[in-house]
Amino acid sequence: MARILIINGPNLNLLGVREPDIYGRLSMEDYIEAIKADYPDVEIDYYQSNHEGDIIDRLHEEGFDSGLSGIILNAGAYTHTSLAIADAIKAIKVAVIEVHISNVHAREAIRHTSLISPVCRGVIAGFGLDSYRLAIEAFLY
Numbered sequence: 526m527a528r529i530l531i532i533n534g535p536n537l538n539l540l541g542v543r544e545p546d547i548y549g550r551l552s553m554e555d556y557i558e559a560i561k562a563d564y565p566d567v568e569i570d571y572y573q574s575n576h577e578g579d580i581i582d583r584l585h586e587e588g589f590d591s592g593l594s595g596i597i598l599n600a601g602a603y604t605h606t607s608l609a610i611a612d613a614i615k616a617i618k619v620a621v622i623e624v625h626i627s628n629v630h631a632r633e634a635i636r637h638t639s640l641i642s643p644v645c646r647g648v649i650a651g652f653g654l655d656s657y658r659l660a661i662e663a664f665l666y
């Protein structure tokens with residue numbers, strides 16, 4: 526059975542509550558339940574942290590012999606600032622897809638730069654929570 530890990534970074538624990546015009550009204554927990562029902566043959570694990578080092582620890586833990594098909598990472602604002610997360614992605618063996626709920630390129634200039642894009646398998650942005658499902662499809666293909 527394929528196993529995929531979704532990692533969400535800072536402030537994404539507030540999905541459904543935080544800036545709903547940008548990020549929607551659904552909580553990540555509800556979305557994960559829905560997506561698990563859509564993919565009964567895929568083990569979908571979910572981890573969220575507001576702390577850069579915790580995200581890096583999880584990438585290290587899952588990035589070598591975990592048997593994962595892939596990691597889907599929405600690093601939140603760390604996308605635009607964290608050389609440390611970029612280095613962790615580069616260091617591990619499991620492929621990472623960068624995901625964003627919003628179209629970061631249609632937003633403020635600071636969100637147009639991603640330090641992690643160059644070390645990710647690919648980038649999906651702007652499809653709301655469906656961005657995560659599209660990343661799952663990319664790993665299953």
Ligand code: DQA
Pocket residue numbers: 535536537599600601602603604624625626627628629636
């Ligand atoms: C985000 C976009 C980032 O710029 C922002 O800091 C987030 C969420 C997105 O999913 O659209 O926290 O990664």
